Amino acid sequence: MSPSETTPDEDLVRELYVQHGSALFGYVLRLVGGDRQRAEDVVQETLLRAWRHREALDPARGSPRMWLATVARNIVVDGERARRARPTEVREDALHALPAEDGDLDRAMLSWEVLDVLAALAPHHREVLLEVYYRGHSVAEAAARLGVPPGTVKSRTYYALRQLRLLLEERGITPEVAL
Incomplete structure (x- = not known):
């Protein structure tokens, strides 16, 4: 060899x-x-x-x-x-x-999986989810921060959530548990 x-x-x-x-x-x-x-x-x-x-x-x-x-x-x-x-x-x-309990490990592992799934999303989908859900901005605020029309924020959010759900389900994670 x-x-x-x-x-x-x-x-x-x-x-x-x-x-x-x-x-x-x-x-x-x-x-x-x-x-x-x-x-x-x-x-x-x-x-x-x-x-x-x-x-x-x-x-x-x-x-x-x-x-x-x-x-x-x-x-x-x-x-x-x-x-x-x-x-x-x-x-x-x-x-x-x-971690004090096994539940802490489970939550940490679930966080890893969700972060991996978020990383797999298209950047424009990930951005809109971070603005609207993580940072808690309204559609108008997210639109201003991202420099896109509010309708674009709405449609990107819709499609990003659909893709997120599919990716989570592929990994055997129910979205209700992950989110």
């Missing part, structure tokens, strides 16, 4: 990193209380476990991102348990960054 050729295993890990690496790193960074080096280590270990357990990444079994986040959280929790079993080292406050 020449140096420029890659194996399917390398391609799998590379694809996971490209698709989920930054979101996973941000999530883990919050879990470990901002310790970048530790977050990098956890992401690396998570991707290694994904490589070892390729069957868990089958889309029919659910979202690979959910599986990656669960594995990362378990690595962080296991690390904290191991640290508690030993004398205190440098930081003991990292455990407080972990």
Whole structure:
């Protein structure tokens, strides 16, 4: 094999990193209380476990991102348990960054999925949803901020919500839960 050729295993890990690496790193960074080096280590270990357990990444079994986040959280929790079993080292406050309940993790994962779906929308649809729903502007205010007629804001909002609903349903998320 020449140096420029890659194996399917390398391609799998590379694809996971490209698709989920930054979101996973941000999530883990919050879990470990901002310790970048530790977050990098956890992401690396998570991707290694994904490589070892390729069957868990089958889309029919659910979202690979959910599986990656669960594995990362378990690595962080296991690390904290191991640290508690030993004398205190440098930081003991990292455990407080972990979600208090599984519901917190579910909400965080749902937020990731919704953000991914929003990113998949056309920029003009995403802009109008941000103005009208996130920032709470009226149609007239959104039109002024975006530099388009109010009728355009209305139609873009309609089509953006339709597309958002379809994308959420494709991922198995009911819009009522996500919104």
